[in-house]
Amino acid sequence: AQSVTQLGSHVSVSEGALVLLRCNYSSSVPPYLFWYVQYPNQGLQLLLKYTSAATLVKGINGFEAEFKKSETSFHLTKPSAHMSDAAEYFCAVSINTGGFKTIFGAGTRLFVKA
Amino acid sequence: SQTIHQWPATLVQPVGSPLSLECTVEGTSNPNLYWYRQAAGRGLQLLFYSVGIGQISSEVPQNLSASRPQDRQFILSSKKLLLSDSGFYLCAWRKRLTNTGELFFGEGSRLTVL
Numbered sequence: 665a666q667s668v669t670q671l672g673s674h675v676s677v678s679e680g681a682l683v684l685l686r687c688n689y690s691s692s693v694p695p696y697l698f699w700y701v702q703y704p705n706q707g708l709q710l711l712l713k714y715t716s717a718a719t720l721v722k723g724i725n726g727f728e729a730e731f732k733k734s735e736t737s738f739h740l741t742k743p744s745a746h747m748s749d750a751a752e753y754f755c756a757v758s759i760n761t762g763g764f765k766t767i768f769g770a771g772t773r774l775f776v777k778a
Numbered sequence: 779s780q781t782i783h784q785w786p787a788t789l790v791q792p793v794g795s796p797l798s799l800e801c802t803v804e805g806t807s808n809p810n811l812y813w814y815r816q817a818a819g820r821g822l823q824l825l826f827y828s829v830g831i832g833q834i835s836s837e838v839p840q841n842l843s844a845s846r847p848q849d850r851q852f853i854l855s856s857k858k859l860l861l862s863d864s865g866f867y868l869c870a871w872r873k874r875l876t877n878t879g880e881l882f883f884g885e886g887s888r889l890t891v892l
Contacts, residue, residue, distance in 0.1 A: 696879045707868055707883030708822075715878050754821065758879030764810060764872060765837075766881055770821035 666691045666759050670769035678777045683727075683742040685772050687755030690736065696758040697738045698766070699729055701751050708754060714738060725749070750776045780805035784869050784884035791891055797842075797856040799887045801869030804850065809871040811852040812881065813844055816866040828852060829874070864891045 671686040700708040712723025826844035
């Protein structure tokens with residue numbers, strides 16, 4: 665069965681520092697992987713997605729993620745954190761069965777210190 | 779362009795009362811539709827999905843139900859709310875004829891059961 669594990673429910677970085685949010689997946693078939701961001705009391709917005717093309721995926725707001733099949737990982741990074749990056753981030757895997765379900769990780773809340 | 783609307787945005791209901799949350803998608807046809815619930819620290823839990831009018835798949839047994847009376851309308855209901863039904867409910871849609879599985883979310887409905 666497909667699943668997603670996000671390591672660390674909270675991550676705190678200083679403004680200008682590297683952001684690294686970890687995600688590991690489990691999938692019996694080649695996965696479609698996503699990172700979404702959620703600001704308080706809002707829905708989720710897509711940051712980036714991996715769909716079996718390039719393993720390094722660039723998204724919006726300077727974020728990128730690298731698909732590593734050998735490590736079953738899809739970690740999200742940003743070279744320099746900005747205060748506006750403070751939000752909750754969700755890693756997700758899409759399952760190509762039935763209604764093309766998407767399974768989400770528990771989320772990681774990113775805090776950015778001035 | 780496509781948009782998705784959810785209402786009401788906020789709802790406070792007593793235990794045992796009924797519930798109706800509505801979601802409408804504009805600008806697309808035959809979408810796959812989804813209801814998720816987000817509880818604090820628990821990520822997003824898929825509740826229901828629908829691939830067409832009148833076609834509902836339930837992911838988690840509970841006292842909630844879903845209906846799709848029209849192609850772009852998805853309704854989440856309950857006859858008698860429980861305290862445990864409190865949470866942030868998110869409706870989402872996906873294009874049917876793509877294989878990327880990207881979800882587009884509404885702004886959410888926050889339900890508090892007292």
